[in-house]
Amino acid sequence: xxxxxxxxxxxxxxxxxxxxxxxxxxxxxxxxxxxxxxxxxxxxxxxxxxxxxxxxxxxxxxxxxxxxxxxxxxxxxxxxxxxxxxxxxxxxxxxxxxxxxxxxxxxxxxxx
Amino acid sequence: xxxxxxxxxxxxxxxxxxxxxxxxxxxxxxxxxxxxxxxxxxxxxxxxxxxxxxxxxxxxxxxxxxxxxxxxxxxxxxxxxxxxxxxxxxxxxxxxxxxxxxxxxxxxx
Numbered sequence: 001x002x003x004x005x006x007x008x009x010x011x012x013x014x015x016x017x018x019x020x021x022x023x024x025x026x027x028x029x030x031x032x033x034x035x036x037x038x039x040x041x042x043x044x045x046x047x048x049x050x051x052x053x054x055x056x057x058x059x060x061x062x063x064x065x066x067x068x069x070x071x072x073x074x075x076x077x078x079x080x081x082x083x084x085x086x087x088x089x090x091x092x093x094x095x096x097x098x099x100x101x102x103x104x105x106x107x108x109x110x111x112x
Numbered sequence: 113x114x115x116x117x118x119x120x121x122x123x124x125x126x127x128x129x130x131x132x133x134x135x136x137x138x139x140x141x142x143x144x145x146x147x148x149x150x151x152x153x154x155x156x157x158x159x160x161x162x163x164x165x166x167x168x169x170x171x172x173x174x175x176x177x178x179x180x181x182x183x184x185x186x187x188x189x190x191x192x193x194x195x196x197x198x199x200x201x202x203x204x205x206x207x208x209x210x211x212x213x214x215x216x217x218x219x220x221x
Binding site for chain 2: 089
């Protein structure tokens, strides 16, 4: 299995631009998670989906962030408009059972 | 929400030494996992251990749920053990995990 796939791996954009991060979970997994990692706040959950339905989006920082999961094999995290404080590594993870989450390699986002 | 505290924040070891990492959590959990983030940023699940003891090679973990702590033991450390070790916990009925701030381990040759 290819594992969780994220794209792009690196993104540099200017403040005010729209950013879209993409994730392909492991085939057959029914839960998908978006996390953000920064030096100041560590690893924090943004949102998670179960069977393509958003279950908990309490970690989404504000309305500029949105996430979708149109089918079991694809999810997007969108930031519009982006701000410098959004600079972070964004991880996608998927799981089939509660005991293990498999993380993707992350997308390093820099907003200038 | 649940608070997760890890100690020590930083640890430097010589190759071959043993170490113990600690995770304290503020409320009852039914999910506790240990992760290793390597120097390239990849996060790997090490253990799922909401209670009891598990061993995998040179690594072992123990969780005492009634006292709200978990320990990760690394024996005969190697340079490839370097990175950040995270403890993450979750409540009953939710797959979402809350991560601690991590222990940064550096193993020197």
